[in-house]
Each structure stands twice: as C-alpha cells, then as structure tokens.
Amino acid sequence: MxxxxxxxxxxxxxxxxxxxxxxxxxxxxxxxxxxxxxxxxxxxxxxxxxxxxxNLTARSLSSQRVDVVGLAICRPAKQLGLEPFYMEFISGVEGVLTERSCSLLLRLVRNLEEEVGLQEAWWKGKQISGSILVDFRADDPRVAAVERLGMPAVAVGHPSLTGSLTSVWTDDATAVAEAVRYLAALGHRRIARVGGAAPLGHTTIRTAAFDEAARTLGLAGSWQVATDFSGDAGARATRSLLSAAPPDRPTAIVYDNDIMAVAGLSVASEMGLSVPGDVSLLAWDDSQLCRLTHPTLSAMSHDVHGFGADVARTLFGVITGEEPASHPVPTPVLTPRGSTAPPGGGSRM
Amino acid sequence: MxxxxxxxxxxxxxxxxxxxxxxxxxxxxxxxxxxxxxxxxxxxxxxxxxxxxxNLTARSLSSQRVDVVGLAICRPAKQLGLEPFYMEFISGVEGVLTERSCSLLLRLVRNLEEEVGLQEAWWKGKQISGSILVDFRADDPRVAAVERLGMPAVAVGHPSLTGSLTSVWTDDATAVAEAVRYLAALGHRRIARVGGAAPLGHTTIRTAAFDEAARTLGLAGSWQVATDFSGDAGARATRSLLSAAPPDRPTAIVYDNDIMAVAGLSVASEMGLSVPGDVSLLAWDDSQLCRLTHPTLSAMSHDVHGFGADVARTLFGVITGEEPASHPVPTPVLTPRGSTAPPGGGSRM
DNA sequence: AATAGTGACTTTACCGGTTTAGCGGCGGCT
DNA sequence: AGCCGCCGCTAAACCGGTAAAGTCACTATT
The missing domain is CATH 1.10.260.40 (lambda repressor-like DNA-binding domains)
Structure with a gap:
C-alpha cells in the first residue's frame, strides 16, 4: 500500500x-x-x-485544553490479564468520557516511581487534562507529586490513603465486616482470608477490618494470607490453609478477588473437600466468573462499571473546578450462591 | 485543594x-x-x-508527529471484562510503545460505524500517528476507510479479511486443524466446537477449518455453535450439546476462548458428566484460568503478550514508512492438560 | 592573504488553530 | 441629522514548540 x-x-x-x-x-x-x-x-x-x-493538536495548543485523561496502572501484566476488574472499570470510565468526546490515555507501568514520572510528563507535556489514580499504598508518593503539579486528579482509594486528593472509594472495611458476619451467622468459627497484594492500601484496610470483625464476633482466630492476586497465589494459599488437620482447618475462606476464589475452589476439589460441605468459599468483585463455576461462587458484589463511571464524572468535576466532594460508591453487597453454607455439612462431592 | x-x-x-x-x-x-x-x-x-x-502539544503541532497510537475495541463491555485476551494484548503493545515513549489512546466503541468515525476523527485531528485495528469481519468497512485516510495502521486479522492493510495474524485454520487432529488421535469421532461471535472473521475461518478437518478425518459430523464469547453463552451451548443422548452426544468439545471452556467444564459437572471421562474439553488462548480449574484445561496456547508486541512493532514499521510485510505470529500450540483424554474412559467423578 | 569550510548558535518563519481588538454598516433613539 | 450601540465579520497576535536558513568566529587549505 x-x-x-x-x-x-x-x-x-x-x-x-x-x-x-x-x-x-x-x-x-x-x-x-x-x-x-x-x-x-x-x-x-x-x-x-x-x-x-x-487539528486537535493545534486547538489544544492555543486553547490550553485537551480532551484526554490519563490512567496509569501499576501491576504486572501477568495479573492484569485475568483481573476482570480493570477492563470493567475502564469500560465504565470510557462510557462517561465518550459522552464528552474525551479520550483515555492508558499506560501500564512497572512501579510507582515510573508512574510519578509519567504523570508529570503527561501533565507538563499538556497531554492530559487530568488523571485517574488507582491502587494506592500507604504513604503513596503520588499524592505529593500530584499536589505539587497542581494536576486535576481523582484518586481511587480510601481517603486515609489519598491525602488531600479528591477520592472515590469502596467501603472495604464495612464489606469485609459484612462478609465475616455472614459466614459467622452461618455458624463458621474458623474463617480465613486470602488477601491481595500486601503493599496495597485497600489490602491493609481489609486485613484490619477482618481482624476487627473476627475479634468482635469472638471467632476462633483470624487467618490471613497476603498474595499477589494471581490464581496461582490463590491456589497456593488455599492449599496451605486447607492442609491443616480438621480442627485447625478453616471452614470458610474469603478471597480478595474472583480469580483466587476460582483457584481456591479447584484446590478444594483437588484435595477431596466438598464446597460448601467441608469448606465455604466467598469471592470478591463478582465478575461473570463467579457464575461459571460449579458450585457457583458466593461473592461480595460490586458495580465496577458504575464505579468507573462515577470516577470519571468526578474527575470532570475536578477539572472544571467544581471541587466535587470525595465520596464512597455503594458498598459491595453479599450475593450468596452455591459456595457458602453452614459448616459441617460435609458430604463428599 | x-x-x-x-x-x-x-x-x-x-x-x-x-x-x-x-x-x-x-x-x-x-x-x-x-x-x-x-x-x-x-x-x-x-x-x-x-x-x-x-509541551508535547506544541511539539507535535510544529513537528507534524505525535507519539500516540490508537486502539479501538468494539465489543460489549460485559464480554471485555472477562476476556483475558485484551488486557494481555494491550500489555504486549504497551511494552513496545513504552520503549519508544509512545502512548496508547484507548477507546471502547459500540459498533464499527462508530469506530470508523473515531479513527477518522483521531487521524484528521492529528491525535494519533497510527492505529491498531482488531476484530475484523468479512467486508470490514475499516479497510476502505483507513485506506482512504491514508492512515498508518496494522490490522490484527487474516489477510483475507484485511484487504490491502498490513496485517498480523494467528493461523487459526492450522490451529483448529491441529486441535481436531489431536482429539481424533485420542479416538474421538464426535467432536463439537463452541465458537465465538459469528460476525467475526476469525470465527468464520475457524468454522470453515473445523468443517474441513472433520471431513478430512472422516469424523461423524461437525457440530458447531456460534456464541458471543461470554461464559453464559458457553454454558448454554455446552448444555445443549451435552444434553443429546449418548450416541449423539459429542465426546469432545473445542471452545473459542477460555471463559467458555471454564463454563463448559462447570456445565459438564452440573450434568453429572466427568471430564475428561465422559467428555473432553479443549480451551483456546490459554490464560492463567486454564490452570485454575479442576481438572486443568487442555488448551491451544498462544503468546498473546508477544502477539501484541509484534503488532506494535509492525505498526511502527508502517508509520516510519518501512512497509513491513504482513505476517502470521506463531500458530497456537496444543498444551494438553487434564481435560482431554480418549473417549469412553467414563468413570464418574 | 584570500577562500573555503566548519562548529556553535541565533533568527525567523512556520505549524493550525483560538481569541481579542477593531471595523463597517445598519437600525433606533433623541 | 447625528450619535450610539450592536451585529457580523476580519485581521492579527498568540499558543510553545520545530526546522531551515543565516550569522559569526575561527581553522584549514591553496
């Protein structure tokens, strides 16, 4: 051609x-x-x-505005591929951007330093009019960097992590508490949790909330493992939890995402344990995946698409100087399916 | 703030x-x-x-170049979230873009007309220096549109679909043939296929290749169903295939992606059929998911990340006027795992 | 000694829009 | 009739860079 x-x-x-x-x-x-x-x-x-x-390039040069927002995601590609969360989140963001004929500049970065550099380059280079920041950690360097730049941004994460940035978050603590309370109500006393990546702020929050809930409910202890969100890690964690002898073996496990729950389900079956007879499993996020397994996975579910849309709308608010308030999105709600039941129902599959 | x-x-x-x-x-x-x-x-x-x-805006105005490439994806958000393919593909693309400090402009569109309009707006607006086109159909309107615009682009799809555009593709026909040959070699005579979205060119190609392979090998017929790639659709298709009485029931099913295979696995188990005893299942793409099920899923596997990288490199070639040749990426190879075996091993799980 | 060549910069003309000041003409008001 | 104000539009400055042509001092060549 x-x-x-x-x-x-x-x-x-x-x-x-x-x-x-x-x-x-x-x-x-x-x-x-x-x-x-x-x-x-x-x-x-x-x-x-x-x-x-x-020519939009010429237009933004003279009008000093661009119709592009940035999103940098900092997770290994390996995890991202399977994590249904992001694509759904992005599609929610897109929906709102499209209405305002705005585009999304996407970049996968390897670490936070790289992201800080990228956001700075994007902003100073006048490539974006604002940015969506995700996956906050404790003492996240992006908070200071973005403030220093004076760049409009919306932080996806609990206000305790996002400093003075406008933030939108899910109330993970409440959701975790609800999950634990539900399992406890079913009669479980030994509940474990397979958490996400330890450095992530929301993992910390969930971990603390889980401990708290376990204590409040007077449970037999609080087993928690941190992973990297991958299926493999979820499988390993489950295997290790379930290989304890019955009195010490948890009768219910809460997972931080769907993939790990699916992996856990498969491990249980591989170990000859029935779900939910011998062990109950509770997933998180509730993508389509939860309805594809056998038994189907109970999950804490979540309108991820709507979450993305809300974040995008909030970002527009920040960009136009409306100073929108930080706010939570609806707390994930429990969606019971086939993988949770009272303990000790124990019939083999 | x-x-x-x-x-x-x-x-x-x-x-x-x-x-x-x-x-x-x-x-x-x-x-x-x-x-x-x-x-x-x-x-x-x-x-x-x-x-x-x-200021990159000013720079590209005067230098007449932008370091941004476009990618529009035209699938319902619902499917996208779970389809591990795209995120992995994107991450492969990103890897190459990043080395050249180039960014990716991403947009989800609802239909091809919208995409054509978008590509035109992007190109005429000098927002991108080239674009990656995916999910080709027969008589795809993008071919003519992109040619008319004279926009550098790389088409991800078989040359029979992409006209004069430079293309990079996976040899689906050969892969399908290999899949069928493998199952036939195990002794299967009644093999079905749960395909992807019918309008998609690669679905058509796989469908034809499947027919061809079935005929060549003298199989008992050629059951094929088109779906929308979603888990639900995969489950429905599987349920319908497996509900035939044993002499007519397929003993092996090939799926067009991982999600549907996972769904199929769950349906088999729900119907009391053992995998691979009563029915063998073969997935496609081979994401992490295939190793998380029980039994693990045999799959036609595929370096999706590398595919994305190759496409990005090829696009740079087109942009810099090197006129790179259209070429296939390595054909997916069979990765046998636990979900395929000779037919009639039939012990219940 | 005159000429050519080179290295290190500077000058200036764009790139393709947006924006603001200005201008002619016309209708309304006094 | 004279002046004002507004409408509809034009001209020119400007946005922040890049790129090509120009300048100037200094060395090398003949």
Whole structure:
C-alpha cells in the first residue's frame, strides 16, 4: 500500500472555500455566537465538502485544553490479564468520557516511581487534562507529586490513603465486616482470608477490618494470607490453609478477588473437600466468573462499571473546578450462591 | 485543594535562564548535533531547575508527529471484562510503545460505524500517528476507510479479511486443524466446537477449518455453535450439546476462548458428566484460568503478550514508512492438560 | 592573504488553530 | 441629522514548540 501524500486540509482551506476568515470558521465549529445562520451553514457545508476536521493538536495548543485523561496502572501484566476488574472499570470510565468526546490515555507501568514520572510528563507535556489514580499504598508518593503539579486528579482509594486528593472509594472495611458476619451467622468459627497484594492500601484496610470483625464476633482466630492476586497465589494459599488437620482447618475462606476464589475452589476439589460441605468459599468483585463455576461462587458484589463511571464524572468535576466532594460508591453487597453454607455439612462431592 | 495557578514555564524561560536561544534548547532536548557539551549541560541544568518539560502539544503541532497510537475495541463491555485476551494484548503493545515513549489512546466503541468515525476523527485531528485495528469481519468497512485516510495502521486479522492493510495474524485454520487432529488421535469421532461471535472473521475461518478437518478425518459430523464469547453463552451451548443422548452426544468439545471452556467444564459437572471421562474439553488462548480449574484445561496456547508486541512493532514499521510485510505470529500450540483424554474412559467423578 | 569550510548558535518563519481588538454598516433613539 | 450601540465579520497576535536558513568566529587549505 502506498501512502497517499495526505492533502492536509486546514482551517484556511475551509475558510477560503466558504469565503470567510479562519476566525469565522473557528467560531462556527465551537458553536460560539457572532455568526449569522447563513454563514454558519456555508462554513459547515464547506468543511463537509473538504472533509475537514479540526487539528486537535493545534486547538489544544492555543486553547490550553485537551480532551484526554490519563490512567496509569501499576501491576504486572501477568495479573492484569485475568483481573476482570480493570477492563470493567475502564469500560465504565470510557462510557462517561465518550459522552464528552474525551479520550483515555492508558499506560501500564512497572512501579510507582515510573508512574510519578509519567504523570508529570503527561501533565507538563499538556497531554492530559487530568488523571485517574488507582491502587494506592500507604504513604503513596503520588499524592505529593500530584499536589505539587497542581494536576486535576481523582484518586481511587480510601481517603486515609489519598491525602488531600479528591477520592472515590469502596467501603472495604464495612464489606469485609459484612462478609465475616455472614459466614459467622452461618455458624463458621474458623474463617480465613486470602488477601491481595500486601503493599496495597485497600489490602491493609481489609486485613484490619477482618481482624476487627473476627475479634468482635469472638471467632476462633483470624487467618490471613497476603498474595499477589494471581490464581496461582490463590491456589497456593488455599492449599496451605486447607492442609491443616480438621480442627485447625478453616471452614470458610474469603478471597480478595474472583480469580483466587476460582483457584481456591479447584484446590478444594483437588484435595477431596466438598464446597460448601467441608469448606465455604466467598469471592470478591463478582465478575461473570463467579457464575461459571460449579458450585457457583458466593461473592461480595460490586458495580465496577458504575464505579468507573462515577470516577470519571468526578474527575470532570475536578477539572472544571467544581471541587466535587470525595465520596464512597455503594458498598459491595453479599450475593450468596452455591459456595457458602453452614459448616459441617460435609458430604463428599 | 486549591489549584495553584500553574507557573507555566516554557522553552523561552529555559532559554533565558541558560542564556541561549530557544532554538538551542530545542536542539538540546531533541539530542541533535550542533551544540557544545558545555552549552548542552547548561541547558539541561536550567530545565531541571525550572522543572520544565516540553509541551508535547506544541511539539507535535510544529513537528507534524505525535507519539500516540490508537486502539479501538468494539465489543460489549460485559464480554471485555472477562476476556483475558485484551488486557494481555494491550500489555504486549504497551511494552513496545513504552520503549519508544509512545502512548496508547484507548477507546471502547459500540459498533464499527462508530469506530470508523473515531479513527477518522483521531487521524484528521492529528491525535494519533497510527492505529491498531482488531476484530475484523468479512467486508470490514475499516479497510476502505483507513485506506482512504491514508492512515498508518496494522490490522490484527487474516489477510483475507484485511484487504490491502498490513496485517498480523494467528493461523487459526492450522490451529483448529491441529486441535481436531489431536482429539481424533485420542479416538474421538464426535467432536463439537463452541465458537465465538459469528460476525467475526476469525470465527468464520475457524468454522470453515473445523468443517474441513472433520471431513478430512472422516469424523461423524461437525457440530458447531456460534456464541458471543461470554461464559453464559458457553454454558448454554455446552448444555445443549451435552444434553443429546449418548450416541449423539459429542465426546469432545473445542471452545473459542477460555471463559467458555471454564463454563463448559462447570456445565459438564452440573450434568453429572466427568471430564475428561465422559467428555473432553479443549480451551483456546490459554490464560492463567486454564490452570485454575479442576481438572486443568487442555488448551491451544498462544503468546498473546508477544502477539501484541509484534503488532506494535509492525505498526511502527508502517508509520516510519518501512512497509513491513504482513505476517502470521506463531500458530497456537496444543498444551494438553487434564481435560482431554480418549473417549469412553467414563468413570464418574 | 584570500577562500573555503566548519562548529556553535541565533533568527525567523512556520505549524493550525483560538481569541481579542477593531471595523463597517445598519437600525433606533433623541 | 447625528450619535450610539450592536451585529457580523476580519485581521492579527498568540499558543510553545520545530526546522531551515543565516550569522559569526575561527581553522584549514591553496
């Protein structure tokens, strides 16, 4: 294929064709007052005939705004592929961006330092008008960096992690408590949790909430393991938890995402334990995956798409200077399915 | 948080501080010859002190190039979330883009018309320097549109679908044939396939290849179902295939992605059929998911990350005018695991 | 000694829009 | 009639860079 030496039609050509100045074309395309309807129509007709669309690069240079927001995700590719959360989140964000003809600049980064550098480059390079920050950690360096830059941003994470940034979060502590309370109500006394990546702030929050709930309910202890969110890690953790002799073996396990719960289910079956007879399993996030297993997985479910949309809307608020309030999205709710039941129902599968 | 009225440091400030002209600063930052080391150092020092980074918008306006490539994905959000393919593909693309400090503009679109409009807007708006096109269909309107625009692009799909566009593809026909041959070699005579979305070109190709292979091997027929790639659809299809009475029931099923295979596995178990005893299952793509089930899923596996990287590299070739050749990536290879075995081993689980 | 060549910069003309100041003409008001 | 104010539009400055042409001092060549 030979690349045609593109004709490069610019605003000047359109202006010439419509018999007006380029200022007039600009006014027409930005729906600003000051033009008669007749002229406006002539301009649009000319533009259509020439197949012209404004050069957004030039536009943002002179108008000092860009219709692009950034999203950098800092997790190993290996985990990302399977984590249904992100794609759904992104699709929620997209939905809102699209309505405002805004685009998403996506980048996967290897660590937070890289992300800080990237956000700075994006912002100083005037490539984005704001950014969505995810996966906060304790003392996250992005908080200070973003403040210093004065860049509009929305932090996805609990306010205790996101400093002065506008944030949107899920109330993980409450959700964890509900999960534990539910299992306890079923009669479980030995409940374990297979958590996510330890450095992540929300993991810490869930861990603390789990401990707290276990204590409050007077449970037999509080087994928790940190993983990297991968299925393999979830399988390993489950294997280790379930290989304890029955009196010490947990009768219920809560997972921090779907993948690990699926992996856990498979480990239980591989070890000859029935679910939920010998052990109850509770997943988190509740993607489609939870309904594809046998038994189906009970889960703490969550409107991830809506979460993304909310975050995007909030970001627009920040960008336009409305100073929207930080707020939580609806707390995940328990969706009981086939993987949870009172303990000791024990029939082999 | 009060947004600081950003100081707006420009190339002029840096030039002034370093005591040179802005042309010199430009030369320094673009690593072009014509400056003494001493001056270069002074410039960098000045830039560092002022915290300056070039305005990429201005740069691309005058240099006529942008370091951004586009990717529009046209699938319902619901499917995307779970489809491990895309995130892995994207991460492969990203890896290559990052080395060249290039960014990815991502957009989810609802239909091809929208995508055509988007690509045109992106290109005419000089927002991207090229695009990656995925999920081709027969008579795909994007082929003509992209040619008309003269936009550099790489099509992910078989050349029979992508017209004159440079393309990178997986040899699905060969892979399907291998899958069928393998199952036939195990002794299966009644093999079914749960395919992906019918309008997609690669689905058509696989369907034809499956028919062909079934005929060549003299199999008992060729059951194929089209779905939408979702787990639910995979489950429904499997349920329908397996509910035939034993002489007509397939003894092996090939799936077009992992999710559907996982769903199929669960349906088999729900119907009291053992895998691989009563029915063998073969997945496609081979994400982590295949190793998390019980039994583990045999799959046609595929270096999706590498695929993405290859596509990105090829796109750079097209952009720089090297006219790279269209080429296939390595054909998926069979990875036998626990879900495939000779038919009739039939012990209940 | 005159000429050519080179290295190190500077000057200046864009890139393709947006934006603001300005301007001619026309209707309304006094 | 004269002045004002507004409408509809144009001209020109500007956004922050890049790139090509120009300048100038200094060395090498003949």
């Amino acid at each position: 030979t690349t045609v030496p593109t004709p490069r039609v610019t605003i000047k050509d359109v202006a010439a064709r419509a018999g007006v100045s380029k200022g007039a074309v600009s006014l027409a395309f930005n729906r600003k007052p000051g033009l008669s309807d007749a002229t406006r129509d002539r301009i649009f007709a000319a533009a259509r005939e020439l197949g012209w669309a404004p | 009060t947004t600081v009225p950003t100081p707006r440091v420009t190339i002029k400030d840096v030039a002034a501080r370093a005591g040179v002209s802005k042309g010199a600063v430009s030369l320094a930052f673009n690593r072009k010859p014509g400056l003494s080391d001493a001056t270069r150092d002074r410039i960098f020092a000045a830039a560092r002190e002022l915290g300056w980074a070039p």
